[in-house]
Amino acid sequence: MQDENELEPNSGNWSWWPSWRPTSMSLLKSAEAKILSCIKNELWSRFVTLPNQNRIWTLIVSSKAARKTSDKASQIPLVMVHGFGGGVGLWVRNMDALSRSRPVYAFDLLGFGRSSRPAFQNDATLAEEQFVSSIEQWRESLGLERMILLGHSLGGYLATSYSIQYPERVSHLILVDPWGFPEKPQPQQDGSSGQLSEVKRPGPPRWVRAAASVLSFFNPLAIVRLAGPWGPGLVNRLRPDFRSKFEDLFDDNTITEYLYHCNAQTPSGEVGFRAMSGSLGWAKKPMIQRVNLLPSSMPITMVYGARSWVDSSTGSHVTQIRGQSPTQVVLIDDASHHVYADQPDEFNQVVENICRTVV
Numbered sequence: 001m002q003d004e005n006e007l008e009p010n011s012g013n014w015s016w017w018p019s020w021r022p023t024s025m026s027l028l029k030s031a032e033a034k035i036l037s038c039i040k041n042e043l044w045s046r047f048v049t050l051p052n053q054n055r056i057w058t059l060i061v062s063s064k065a066a067r068k069t070s071d072k073a074s075q076i077p078l079v080m081v082h083g084f085g086g087g088v089g090l091w092v093r094n095m096d097a098l099s100r101s102r103p104v105y106a107f108d109l110l111g112f113g114r115s116s117r118p119a120f121q122n123d124a125t126l127a128e129e130q131f132v133s134s135i136e137q138w139r140e141s142l143g144l145e146r147m148i149l150l151g152h153s154l155g156g157y158l159a160t161s162y163s164i165q166y167p168e169r170v171s172h173l174i175l176v177d178p179w180g181f182p183e184k185p186q187p188q189q190d191g192s193s194g195q196l197s198e199v200k201r202p203g204p205p206r207w208v209r210a211a212a213s214v215l216s217f218f219n220p221l222a223i224v225r226l227a228g229p230w231g232p233g234l235v236n237r238l239r240p241d242f243r244s245k246f247e248d249l250f251d252d253n254t255i256t257e258y259l260y261h262c263n264a265q266t267p268s269g270e271v272g273f274r275a276m277s278g279s280l281g282w283a284k285k286p287m288i289q290r291v292n293l294l295p296s297s298m299p300i301t302m303v304y305g306a307r308s309w310v311d312s313s314t315g316s317h318v319t320q321i322r323g324q325s326p327t328q329v330v331l332i333d334d335a336s337h338h339v340y341a342d343q344p345d346e347f348n349q350v351v352e353n354i355c356r357t358v359v
Contacts, residue, residue, distance in 0.1 A: 023261050023265065028258070031089075031257050032088070034250075038092050039095055041061050043059060048141045048142060049141070050137040054134065059106045061106075075102065076146055076147060076148060078147070079144070079147040080152075081159050082106070082112070083152045083154045084179070084269075085112070085262065085270070091340065098352060110268075111271070117269070119268070124275050127276050139166075146169055151175060152338075156178025156181075161287070167294065171358045172298075172357070174300075176340065177338075178302070180285075181288045182314050183282075183288060224263050225267070231260055235260040235263075245342060288317060292321055301327075302315040305332055306331050307334065308336050316329060
């Protein structure tokens with residue numbers, strides 16, 4: 001592993017992007033540092049270099065109490081995988097609480113945040129494999145034998161794909177409002193059939209609809225880059241919810257500035273995401289078609305926000321597919337898609353309870 005003061009990952013050959021974009025990897029680093037200064041437990045941050053020389057930005061948070069315990073189960077780390085357009089900084093409300101009993105690892109997915117931004121394949125299968133292979137190479141580089149793997153949104157999709165390929169490395173799979181599981185409904189299926197109509201959910205938020213409307217023609221976050229100096233203000237207008245989610249920690253635009261700098265950089269991971277996405281953001285290879293490939297002995301917990309635009313009925317479908325295999329669905333009240341930030345105390349307790357069951 002390498003010190004964070006070394007050069008940032010290669011930004012690729014996108015120097016033609018307008019120089020008037022008010023962003024850089026250094027500004028991203030500064031925004032992230034302000035967020036991470038809220039973490040009270042011991043924080044270790046480094047780039048992990050993969051065999052192909054790509055680098056994965058990694059945080060490890062631990063507490064003295066966790067290090068002193070002789071309980072072997074508590075030494076199995078929790079590994080957290082963020083969603084589309086996110087980064088390690090968004091876990092700031094979770095890492096202290098979850099690291100009280102075991103080390104917590106969080107990393108920027110390849111192509112996102114401060115990690116390397118290589119070219120991604122345009123084929124859905126190949127792009128998915130790039131993500132999954134980078135996670136496995138990251139694990140190997142760190143020497144982790146087993147982990148409790150938690151993924152949010154896109155991170156949940158990739159965590160599931162990883163668990164199918166490397167099941168011996170996953171002690172428990174936690175999926176938080178996972179993207180890409182259901183099959184796209186046919187046009188005649190309009191939700192009026194009465195099936196699972198007891199929970200009426202809001203449609204995707206404005207920013208999701210906006211991204212989806214241009215997905216077929218551009219990378220999803222191109223508008224943030226093309227906005228130039230108006231980009232930070234645009235993120236503030238598109239994602240005002242993020243400021244409120246973290247307002248007890250920051251009374252300014254710290255979080256939205258972090259999101260801007262995460263997503264105004266060289267397009268990379270979003271290219272991979274676009275390759276894996278069909279129309280309106282549905283996955284080209286829905287994960288519901290593959291959950292049967294997970295070992296029957298692998299415990300899975302699916303955590304949904306009760307007010308999320310992601311349909312929690314998919315959790316019931318997964319439970320049916322897995323039959324007698326250990327599968328649990330948890331619904332957290334008054335939480336939207338970003339469950340971990342909307343109701344952090346309840347979310348942290350749910351995850352901690354899951355971790356206690358790992359042997």
